[in-house]
Amino acid sequence: xxxxxxxxxxxxxxxxxxxxxxxxxxxxxxxxxxxxxxxxxxxxxxxxxxxxxxxxxxxxxxxxxxxxxxxxxxxxxxxxxxxxxxxxxxxxxxxxxxxxxxxxxxxxxxxxxxxxxxxxxxxxxxxxxxxxxxxxxxxxxxxxxxxxxxxxxxxxxxxxxxxxxxxxxxxxxxxxxxxxxxxxxxxxxxxxxxxxxxxxxxxxxxxxxxxxxxxxxxxxxxxxxxxxxxxxxxxxxxxxxxxxxxxxxxxxxxxxxxxxxxxxxxxxxxxxxxxxxxxxxxxxxxxxxxxxxxxxxxxxxxxxxxxxxxxxxxxxxxxxxxxxxxxxxxxxxxxxxxxxxxxxxxxxxxxxxxxxxxxxxxxxxxxxxxxxxxxxxxxxxxxxxxxxxxxxxxxxxxxxxxxxxxxxxxxxxxxxxxxxxxxxxxxxxxxxxxxxxxxxxxxxxxxxxxxxxxxxxxxxxxxxxxxxxxxxxxxxxxxxxxxxxxxxxxxxxxxxxxxxxxxxxx
Amino acid sequence: xxxxxxxxxxxxxxxxxxxxxxxxxxxxxxxxxxxxxxxxxxxxxxxxxxxxxxxxxxxxxxxxxxxxxxxxxxxxxxxxxxxxxxxxxxxxxxxxxxxxxxxxxxxxxxxxxxxxxxxxxxxxxxxxxxxxxxxxxxxxxxxxxxxxxxxxxxxxxxxxxxxxxxxxxxxxxxxxxxxxxxxxxxxxxxxxxxxxxxxxxxxxxxxxxxxxxxxxxxxxxxxxxxxxxxxxxxxxxxxxxxxxxxxxxxxxxxxxxxxxxxxxxxxxxxxxxxxxxxxxxxxxxxxxxxxxxxxxxxxxxxxxxxxxxxxxxxxxxxxxxxxxxxxxxxxxxxxxxxxxxxxxxxxxxxxx
Numbered sequence: 116x117x118x119x120x121x122x123x124x125x126x127x128x129x130x131x132x133x134x135x136x137x138x139x140x141x142x143x144x145x146x147x148x149x150x151x152x153x154x155x156x157x158x159x160x161x162x163x164x165x166x167x168x169x170x171x172x173x174x175x176x177x178x179x180x181x182x183x184x185x186x187x188x189x190x191x192x193x194x195x196x197x198x199x200x201x202x203x204x205x206x207x208x209x210x211x212x213x214x215x216x217x218x219x220x221x222x223x224x225x226x227x228x229x230x231x232x233x234x235x236x237x238x239x240x241x242x243x244x245x246x247x248x249x250x251x252x253x254x255x256x257x258x259x260x261x262x263x264x265x266x267x268x269x270x271x272x273x274x275x276x277x278x279x280x281x282x283x284x285x286x287x288x289x290x291x292x293x294x295x296x297x298x299x300x301x302x303x304x305x306x307x308x309x310x311x312x313x314x315x316x317x318x319x320x321x322x323x324x325x326x327x328x329x330x331x332x333x334x335x336x337x338x339x340x341x342x343x344x345x346x347x348x349x350x351x352x353x354x355x356x357x358x359x360x361x362x363x364x365x366x367x368x369x370x371x372x373x374x375x376x377x378x379x380x381x382x383x384x385x386x387x388x389x390x391x392x393x394x395x396x397x398x399x400x401x402x403x404x405x406x407x408x409x410x411x412x413x414x415x416x417x418x419x420x421x422x423x424x425x426x427x428x429x430x431x432x433x434x435x436x437x438x439x440x441x442x443x444x445x446x447x448x449x450x451x452x453x454x455x456x457x458x459x460x461x462x463x464x465x466x467x468x469x470x471x472x473x474x475x476x477x478x479x480x481x482x483x484x485x486x487x488x489x490x491x492x493x494x495x496x497x498x499x500x501x502x503x504x505x506x507x508x509x510x511x512x513x514x515x516x517x518x519x520x521x522x523x524x525x526x527x528x529x530x531x532x533x534x535x536x537x538x539x540x541x542x543x544x545x546x547x548x549x550x551x552x553x554x555x556x557x558x559x560x561x562x563x564x565x566x567x568x569x570x571x572x573x574x575x576x577x578x579x580x581x582x583x584x585x586x587x588x589x590x591x592x593x594x595x596x597x598x599x600x601x602x603x604x605x606x607x608x609x610x611x612x613x614x615x616x617x618x619x620x621x
Numbered sequence: 622x623x624x625x626x627x628x629x630x631x632x633x634x635x636x637x638x639x640x641x642x643x644x645x646x647x648x649x650x651x652x653x654x655x656x657x658x659x660x661x662x663x664x665x666x667x668x669x670x671x672x673x674x675x676x677x678x679x680x681x682x683x684x685x686x687x688x689x690x691x692x693x694x695x696x697x698x699x700x701x702x703x704x705x706x707x708x709x710x711x712x713x714x715x716x717x718x719x720x721x722x723x724x725x726x727x728x729x730x731x732x733x734x735x736x737x738x739x740x741x742x743x744x745x746x747x748x749x750x751x752x753x754x755x756x757x758x759x760x761x762x763x764x765x766x767x768x769x770x771x772x773x774x775x776x777x778x779x780x781x782x783x784x785x786x787x788x789x790x791x792x793x794x795x796x797x798x799x800x801x802x803x804x805x806x807x808x809x810x811x812x813x814x815x816x817x818x819x820x821x822x823x824x825x826x827x828x829x830x831x832x833x834x835x836x837x838x839x840x841x842x843x844x845x846x847x848x849x850x851x852x853x854x855x856x857x858x859x860x861x862x863x864x865x866x867x868x869x870x871x872x873x874x875x876x877x878x879x880x881x882x883x884x885x886x887x888x889x890x891x892x893x894x895x896x897x898x899x900x901x902x903x904x905x906x907x908x909x910x911x912x913x914x915x916x917x918x919x920x921x922x923x924x925x926x927x928x929x930x931x932x933x934x935x936x937x938x939x940x941x942x943x944x945x946x947x948x949x950x951x952x953x954x955x956x957x958x959x960x961x962x963x964x965x966x967x968x969x970x971x972x973x
Contacts, residue, residue: 428839452841466839469832471899476825484841488823534840 123186125150125314126171126202126283131180133166133338140166141177142338146316148283153305153315155329155346159358159525159553163338164318168285171316172204173197185282203276204285211260211268218243218256221275246274249311250304265414266297270304277313284308284315288551290324293414295614302328320553321580322351334358359555380404383573384456384542385442386425389434394420395597398434402542402573407564409584410577411613412594418577419461421594422544426458427451439541449484457481457535461546463524467531470520474512475501477519477530481538504533508563525556532563543567544575549583561587581610595619648893649905652941656912663919670922677801681869683914684803685710685862687907690885691814692858694906695851697889698818699831700898701758703852705747706859706885707878708769713739713863715773717789718782718873728788736860742769743856744849752848766882777875784867793868803865810858814903827851831898887938888913912937 124147133141141163148154158164169175171182173191182189184200191197194204211220218236219227221243228238243256250270254263260271269289276284286305290298305315305328319325325332325346332349334342334357342357380403389398395417402408410418424431427445435442438454445451451458460466468477479497501515508529512522519530528548535543548564549557564587568574578584584591591608593601593616601616664671689706696703713735720731750761795802818824826847829837838844859881866877891909894901917930 426839448839449841449843458839460839465833466835469829469836469899471832472825472828476829480829480837480840480842483822484843486822488826489817489821491820492822492825538841 122149124148124183126182126184128167128171128182129180131167131170132178133163133170133175134178140338141170141180143180143340144335144338145340145343146171146333147343148314148316149331150282151309151312151314152330153309153317153328155317155319155325155332156335157318157325157332157354157358158335159555162335162358164335165287166338167335168204168287168316168318171197171202171283172285173202198276198279198281201280201282202285203279203281203283204287205269205272205276205289206287211271213261214259216257216259217247217254217263217271217274220260220271221246221256221278223275226278242278243274246278247271249277249307250274251307252304264297266293266301269293269301273304273308277308282313284313286315287318288320289317290319290321296618298324320551322354322554325354326351355554358553380406382437383439384425384575385435385437385440387435387437389421389424389431389436391420391424391429391431393597394424394429395594398599400575400592400599402575404541404571404573405568406590407568407574407576407588409588409591409608410575410594411581411584411591412617414579416594416617417597418594419546422458422546422575422577425451426456426544452481452484452538455539455541457538457540457543459531459535459543459545459548461550463527463531468519468527471518473516474505474510474519474522474530475515478504478515478534478537481534500537504530504537508533509559525552525559528552528556528560529563532560536567540572542573542575544577546577547579548576549578549580557583581613584608584613585610593617648901649891649908651944652891652893652905652912652937653908655937656908656915659912659915659919663915663922667919667922670919675918675922677804679914679918680807681801681803682918683910684807685865685869686881686884686888686913687807687910688810688858688865689862689881690888690906690910691810691903692855693885694814694889694892694894694901694903695818695827695854696758697886697894697896698827698898698901699848699851700834700896701751701848701851702762702886702896703743703747703855704759704762704882705743705765705769706855706862707881708766708773709739709742709856709859710863710866710878710881711773711875712742712769712776713860714867714873714877715777715782715875717864717867718784719776721784721786721789722782728786731786732788732792732864735864736857739860739863740853740857743859744853747856748849748852751852752845773875777873779875781870781872781874781876783872785871789864789868790871791868792865793871803869806861806865810861811903811907818902823847823850828899831900833899884913887934891938891941 126148128146131141131144173194228235240256329346382401383404384402386400390396427447510529585608591603592599717735720726750756751758830847888909892905920930
């Protein structure tokens, strides 16, 4: 299947097995990375991608299997060991020290230039500048990292990885928090590195990016390797087929499912002149019953802050929020919930779920804010909510009593959704509802949102993934620097147009 | 015929429950085994150990620490610590003596007033500053530790005040069905705390706030109120400890309680409650306190200096927490070095 079989792999992992307790995460998986290539590692959540990456970066030891690097058998005992051998990892969460300078971060770990036992700042800065320039960037190495854009922070991490002469760079979902421009600049860096002879292992849930950037693709499913191919030989459909193991419409054809919305549905959420200094200003927004409204814009355009303010997490300096004709300032999330607003936050792990608590307890959590605190949680009442949620959303869990942390990402996201649906909302707001969710679960979430709207709930979705907004929404508001700069109807909304407006061009 | 799915469901529930109970107890299993071993060894080697008077003495002597530690458990479950419990305990003793001697209140009313004052002090000062204003629990309770100690010394003139009241005596030496009152109070405290944590929404809020404060807030849980109540419970427990202390001494002394905060924290952690919050419970704390008490009692019977008890408790505390971490997450050490917590290991299971 592969193009030129004569190219010897730079990094080869074969017959990898890893068990966590009862879970067999890797079952003889294989990954072969050639010199100077961008290699995408694909698979649904739970397919063993992360386990494979953690083994290659020395965070985990495999139970069985062999690794060879540059032709020699080896193993990576610790992250430091992997790094020393030339494998550097840049993870989703940045691991930079925000108050230290770029130069200090690049050479963190006693690797700054020294003279007479003291740090030689001048040489350190010169070297840092060289490391940044290698990535085709021009940044002042003495800037504190805190002041950098998210993509630039990632670049600093990459520069740090490369300053140790890495030959393989592992990028685990590097683009999930970047805007289109930032993604492009990151990709340029990866391509520059490839031309320099550095290989990149790249993980992303966004298929477009994979097809744009990767030279070759390996697919894992249930811990097995199910395919390895050059990108040119694969189509999107065949890739998805390999990942999920069955033919699947990539996205729900929501159009067919949805009756075209009435022209003027009764507004359930009405926002007027909402302003929070430094975040957003003069926002007017209506969401009708049964309507799905999208909120597009770059990261930092004020979308998340707007949703949080409507939900009562932040207080606005001006403006009103009305739920179902009842105008009042929502002082707190509790108050918002009582006014029947639901909010699915962007980060399910830090905001959406209490990971250590059971699926059951998470599911009923948003329904109990009115209950006296010394009351006994009645099992029958909870069982009803839980059964309903688990069957209608098809949440895959061993039992409702297991900790929600044991579920896969897609199922966790379904728990967050179910938790809000159980609270009986009139308005459901979602911030990045499919971030870090695999294609199969994505389609289910889309279907669900469409069904929720059909039941008369007003849905407000903020997303960086323009295609999903175009697919789902009746209307889309585009935000730029804290203001809504355009409203697009379903017919007018195209990805290109939204990207154009979101970038500040009218 | 019974519906088979129903049986399956019931069986599943029983299994879940058993699994939950087992892994909850596994958080303090090591300490429990040690406790039992020490107990057996002492019973076999020290003829005075396994006798009714000595066991009563053992339990009464840990009763104050026990009650305070149960209150502290609530705080630790929310990822906090209450350093002020010792000086609260002393202050409540002084307050009790003043209510009795200066205000001439009937004893029952004085006790009630003291308990209410302890809860108010914990809730309205520590709780409001931490839960509502959002200050760090460490700073606030370190501050009130010093503040209350100062008030104790000023108010008492550093002198011990004698208390003569049959009710207060009862708290120290009374007997119900032949068993000393402090033991009954311990049992009652444990039962109430266990029930609240396990069978109320408030108990769930405590775990949710400790497990993920942001998610709790976004789910409509009143985080501020939960924290205020948690510190109120800690203050109430300290006040109850102060009443028992006054009963046992027959006096209110400004010198009591100084070692309580750290002993209580040690007992809670020995009992498997994670100082990161969200995991643990009062059963473990009970085991932790009994462990410290048995060690103390056994060593003193064996004629070993009580300083050794401190050494042993310290070593066991560190070893127990280390074993727990290694068991739950063998690579915990490595993750730590990379600046990540090991929170995710915490299961539902580590709960009441």
